[in-house]
Amino acid sequence: MKKQLLGVAVIGLTLVLAACGDDSTASGSEEAEQTVTIGYFPNLNHAPAMIAKEKNIYEDHLGDDVNVDYQTFPDGSEFMTALAAGEIEGGLVGPGPAMNNYISGVDVEMIAASSTGGxxxxxxxxxxxxxxxxxxxxxxxxxxxxxxxxxxxxxxxxxxxxxxxxxxxxxxxxxxxxxxxxxxxxxxxxxxxxxxxxxxxxxxxxxxxxxxxDSDDISFGETLPAAVFVTSSELSDNDPELVQSLIDAHQESIDYTNDHTDEAIDMTINAIDDITGQKLERDVMESAWERIDFESDINANTIQAFGDSSYDLQFLKEQPDFSDLVNKQFID
Incomplete structure (x- = not known):
């Protein structure tokens, strides 16, 4: 059963219309372009999004007729509010906020992981x-x-x-x-x-x-995705080609992050500085990097176990059922 957003209009792609001229030039106006907005945080778990922005990876996968924008968030609550309002089409967020909002009726699907640990x-x-x-x-x-x-x-x-x-x-x-x-x-x-x-x-x-x-010893530290790529079920159902392109780009950014560690560290340092105004020293980032594994696979059983623990801690008001929260069709 797909969770539908309660009281909020269906999330769709934002259309940015090209400027129109007067009657004599209207026939020459450009066609509308899609704008896809990707959200993420200035945390190391979200490095693939920062790499993708720097390397124009989403732009390459989505094509010239799609504009790609990026929006950063300080926490998962604000990210999920933006997703529910249709301000972003998807992006990276912690599994906790995604679960909490799913329980509340927000239309959200986890379609890939980004990293574990951290x-x-x-x-x-x-x-x-x-x-x-x-x-x-x-x-x-x-x-x-x-x-x-x-x-x-x-x-x-x-x-x-x-x-x-x-x-x-x-x-x-x-x-x-x-x-x-x-x-x-x-x-x-x-x-x-x-x-x-x-x-x-x-x-x-x-x-x-x-x-x-340490990150390996904390509960769920080695198995739980520290960040997941989410979108709405409305978008994945109605425009699976677009969502597949997003995940293909996300996977490429993960591969690049793993294959070009030195460059990825430098790009992440610069991106965090741009967002937060804090220029992290390279040895600090190298130490942090050791606590992270970047991967896209997502285990539904781990997500359910984490949700059960959230319920036991009274973060959730009802025993969760996340059987429809994880959609792996785009990474399988």
């Missing part, structure tokens, strides 16, 4: 937190409540018997943009950060942060 839990220097077992009545930060990194961390901590105040536990939870974590560590506003790379490595390098849980 979530690292670090503690502030001076917090006296060296291991996860040291965390109790402390303040942790994530980009959003119930985002992918939040669920990974809280799942791990729940297995240790520690939960957040939201569910009657002791940990205090605040939210903020990952690019601002360094300031919050400086001001002693938080003790622990659920940091998507490269921001975990930034905190390690610049603020002497301690790695409490």
């Amino acid at each position: 979530t690292v839990i670090v503690s502030r220097d001076g917090s006296n937190i060296q291991t996860a077992q040291d965390i109790d009545s402390d303040t942790f930060i994530s980009p959003r409540v119930g985002c992918t990194h939040d669920v990974q961390f809280e799942t791990y901590m729940k297995d240790l018997g520690v939960t957040s105040e939201r569910t009657g536990g002791t940990m205090n939870h605040v939210t903020g943009k990952p690019a601002q974590y360094t300031t919050m560590f400086e001001n002693n506003d938080v003790d622990v950060a659920t940091a998507p790379e490269p921001w975990g490595s930034v905190l390690e390098s610049k603020k002497n942060a301690n790695v409490v849980i």
Whole structure:
């Protein structure tokens, strides 16, 4: 059963009409062009989107009669709002926001993965937190409540018997943009950060942060896509050729990212600088790169298990059924 967007018009391609002249020149006006907008974040998990933009990979696959625009987001909530409103046709987002919005009735499909890994839990220097077992009545930060990194961390901590105040536990939870974590560590506003790379490595390098849980050890760290390519079922049903072109471009960008590591690192550093105003040092990015695997395959069973954990943590109000959330026809 396809989830349909409630109360929002069907998502379609935005048409940008060529300027029309007066009656004497109207017959010579250009045909309308499609505009496809791709969304992504300034996180390392989203590097394939940054590479694709720099190398014009989407433009090459979509052809000369399609304009390609790009829009960046600070978190999954704003990305999903844009997808629901038809402001973007698709792009990269964490699986958590996609699941949450699917449950709420938003028309969204996961059609490929982008990367795995990249979530690292670090503690502030001076917090006296060296291991996860040291965390109790402390303040942790994530980009959003119930985002992918939040669920990974809280799942791990729940297995240790520690939960957040939201569910009657002791940990205090605040939210903020990952690019601002360094300031919050400086001001002693938080003790622990659920940091998507490269921001975990930034905190390690610049603020002497301690790695409490590494990306391979965090819950779902080796199996869960840290970023997924999503679109609407309306678009994949009505224009599968367009969606196939998007995924072919996405796959090419992943291949390029894996095959040209040095160049990809430089392009990602420059892209993050353009978006956030923070120029990351190359050794920091190289460290962060070691925690990421770029791949397009997506496992529906892992997505369901992650959703079940989100429900157990009370991020979801009902037991989820994600059997129709993952659509692998474009990567199979």
